[in-house]
Amino acid sequence: MxxxxxxxxxxxxxxxxxxxxxxxxxxxxxxxxxxxxxxxxxxxxxxxxxxxxxxxxxxxxxxxxxxxxxxxxxxxxxxxxxxxxxxxxxxxxxxxxxxxxxxxxxxxxxxxxxxxxxxxxxLKQAWRPSGIPQIDIKDHLYQVKLEEKEKLLKLLDATNEETRRLKELVEKKKQHINHTQIKIQDHLQFFDKAYEACDQIPSREIQSCQMELDYI
Structure with a gap:
């Protein structure tokens, strides 16, 4: 105990x-x-x-x-x-x-x-057709239109991207053409100066030089 x-x-x-x-x-x-x-x-x-x-x-x-x-x-x-x-x-x-x-x-x-x-x-009441096809088909058409809209937006984005790329290409071509025009103008100026210089030489001296060259 x-x-x-x-x-x-x-x-x-x-x-x-x-x-x-x-x-x-x-x-x-x-x-x-x-x-x-x-x-x-x-x-x-x-x-x-x-x-x-x-x-x-x-x-x-x-x-x-x-x-x-x-x-x-x-x-x-x-x-x-x-x-x-x-x-x-x-x-x-x-x-x-x-x-x-x-x-x-x-x-x-x-x-x-x-x-x-x-x-x-x-528990909410499920959808039931109203009996008017134009009304009942609205939801279905809405979904189809949304899908079509999404496709069109993707196509628009692709088109805009292609347009931007073509603009850049055209701009590069324009720059190349402008650069070529400047080069051509420089050559034309050179030929113009050469022509002016040749035009100032008397024709007799030119013929004499030509005869000497033929004789040689």
């Missing part, structure tokens, strides 16, 4: 301290609305936590602490229950901190909103 008194843990159980499941998970302190997906997450975490705690069997402790099992099994069972309770509280605190740090509540609320909006759009 003394052994039981010495090994009595200081942390009380949920039954002795009045701590409820809600208080341990922090659900009583939540101020933000939680949608169904967040509630499902909490329920799944709670079930997973419970399964983990329930997997701690006395037989495992008995094998590891054989001396305690043989001498005072009731004390070992009490220690196991205290260990499971403390581990459960630690897991609850970690889960609560994780939900707070990751800001899961608004994320799951946004998910609920998106799902609700998507569902409401699906």
């Amino acid at each position: 003394d052994l039981v008194t010495e090994t009595q843990p200081t942390l009380g159980s949920a039954e002795t301290t009045g701590t409820s499941e809600t208080e341990l998970t922090g659900e009583d302190s939540r101020t933000e609305y939680e949608g169904p997906h967040m509630i499902h997450l909490r329920q799944a975490l709670q079930k997973t936590r419970k399964k983990c705690i329930d997997s701690l069997k006395y037989n495992t402790f008995a094998r590891k602490y054989k001396f305690a099992h043989e001498s005072a099994p009731h004390v070992l069972r009490h220690c196991l229950e205290e260990f499971k309770e403390q581990l459960d509280n630690m897991i609850k605190d970690e889960l609560k901190e994780m939900i707070t740090q990751e800001d899961l509540v608004p994320l799951f609320n946004n998910l609920d909103t998106l799902i609700q909006e998507g569902t409401s759009k699906e």
Whole structure:
């Protein structure tokens, strides 16, 4: 009996301290609305936590602490229950901190909103023909015209690009022609000067030079 008194843990159980499941998970302190997906997450975490705690069997402790099992099994069972309770509280605190740090509540609320909006759009009345072909075919023709417009815009861009390239080519040809004209004018000026110089020489001297050249 003394052994039981010495090994009595200081942390009380949920039954002795009045701590409820809600208080341990922090659900009583939540101020933000939680949608169904967040509630499902909490329920799944709670079930997973419970399964983990329930997997701690006395037989495992008995094998590891054989001396305690043989001498005072009731004390070992009490220690196991205290260990499971403390581990459960630690897991609850970690889960609560994780939900707070990751800001899961608004994320799951946004998910609920998106799902609700998507569902409401699906519930809208489907399109039905009005019985007037000119009106019913408008949407189809609109899509066809949009595709045709896109093709024409691409063709226009290609034409503009080709026009720009041809303009550059014509401009280069013009520059080449202007340069050639300048060269021709320079040659004509040279011939004009040569003609003027030849015209100033007397014809007799030219004939005399010609005769000398023939004689040679």
